[in-house]
Amino acid sequence: MPYIQRELLEKIMPAVVRLRADPVFFAEKVSGFRLNQAQRRLLLLSGRIRVRLAGRRFGKTALSALDLLHYALTHPGTRSLVVGPSLDQARVYFDYFRDWAESCPLVEYMIAEDRRSPFHEISFRNGSLITSRSVARGGRFVRGRGYHRITVTEASFVPDEVYYAALRPAVLQNPRAIIDFEGTPWSKSSYLYELFTRGTADGEYYSATRATTYEAPHISKEEIERVRSEVPDYYFQCEFLAEFPDSEDAVFPQSLVLSAVQDYSPAGQPFPGHLYTMGVDLAKIRDCTAIIILDVSEKPWKIAEFHRFRLRAYAEISDLIKALKARYRAKVLIDATGVGEAVAEAVPGAVHAVITKERKEEMVARLRLALETGSLLLPASELTLLEELKHFRRVGERMEGQAGFHDDCVMALALAVWGAGKGGGWSAWRAGIPAP
Ligand SMILES: Nc1ncnc2c1ncn2[C@@H]1O[C@H](COP(=O)(O)OP(=O)(O)OP(=O)(O)O)[C@@H](O)[C@H]1O
Ligand SMILES: [Mg+2]
Incomplete structure (x- = not known):
């Protein structure tokens, strides 16, 4: 001193x-x-x-x-x-x-x-x-x-x-x-x-x-x-002009999102005996690629690992998905709509999730249900994910923001949650990490 x-x-x-x-x-x-x-x-x-x-x-x-x-x-x-x-x-x-x-x-x-x-x-x-x-x-x-x-x-x-x-x-x-x-x-x-x-x-x-x-x-x-x-x-009105939105057309109300938030950080590693699902949403024009691994061994499910990035070659992305899949022995669901198909092709055993408008409604409804029933805990440390849930809304007929504006984390999470459900259209359950 x-x-x-x-x-x-x-x-x-x-x-x-x-x-x-x-x-x-x-x-x-x-x-x-x-x-x-x-x-x-x-x-x-x-x-x-x-x-x-x-x-x-x-x-x-x-x-x-x-x-x-x-x-x-x-x-x-x-x-x-x-x-x-x-x-x-x-x-x-x-x-x-x-x-x-x-x-x-x-x-x-x-x-x-x-x-x-x-x-x-x-x-x-x-x-x-x-x-x-x-x-x-x-x-x-x-x-x-x-x-x-x-x-x-x-x-x-x-x-x-x-x-x-x-x-x-x-x-x-x-x-x-x-x-x-x-x-x-x-x-x-x-x-x-x-x-x-x-x-x-x-x-x-x-x-x-x-x-x-x-x-x-x-x-x-x-x-x-x-x-x-x-x-x-x-x-822009909310985040840059600091105005409260007039309409309550958010798909995930504030009270619902906050009731699911807990102060934890994703563990970043697999645990023996645990089961994992992985949702992958690939960057389209403006947003990012998001990968969310969910620990679904028991409820409430928690996020085990979270990746979000821009501008990476598809080969690099599929290598990362393969490495994570092997590490967690996770059931992998990849958004195979459009450009995603090529990446899904490169990951053997991945579920190719073609997300039609109706399927998206169902996926989002299931994510909402998981939040409403307390089946899913969101990490307070991942503000990007919480902010995407905050701004995810219906614009006319469509459910995402305008032209898919930043809904990559939400969709990756919805895919991971979908993967945890029994049956449900996209392929069967796959193995998790075996207990010691
Ligand atoms: N008058 C100033 N002159 C120069 N730099 C500033 C000034 N005021 C703030 N900054 C810088 O601007 C950046 C943003 O500041 P800060 O994190 O406090 O903003 P914020 O409104 O809390 O942002 P966020 O919306 O990300 O929470 C910081 O790097 C801070 O040091
Ligand atoms: Mg701040």
């Missing part, structure tokens, strides 16, 4: 006073960013229950982390908590704190202890503490401890019951406690929408602010326009 000499301390004192009093000055000094009006508005949001919604890459995580760090350093002896759908997402805050400790001597000096396990936790010389938890198991890891401040990241992935039963009570006893939420919107039937609406109307106890990605100082408007021309309108 660096030792600060008295003369040096006297020299830097005026700056320290300003750092305490001026959160924007603090944020800019610590991060090296220049904040524009929109980012300042987000940073300076006050109130006890604060909702910060902004488009992708706007800087909501960085700004909330700066706000939280400023709070911990200027409020000695306080306990703050960062929560997210998984510990991994909460860790992003600590990555920021550690980066800033490297670039800013004052932050480095103030950190007394930095722990990474069993969860990330930083204690400061002034007796403050910032710790992290996930909202898994209905918020069990959040309950029972009072906090002065709670920051909720990726707030739309936090289930309503966790807010009402765990987060809200955790700050009840302390009349000055604060809860911050940051994220992009999801559904209007959610606690986040309720808080956002209250915050917009109230502005004191409840406060809320919203910014679009266009307002971010570090992202070019041309780049955003390019993205806009590539993605469906509903997606």
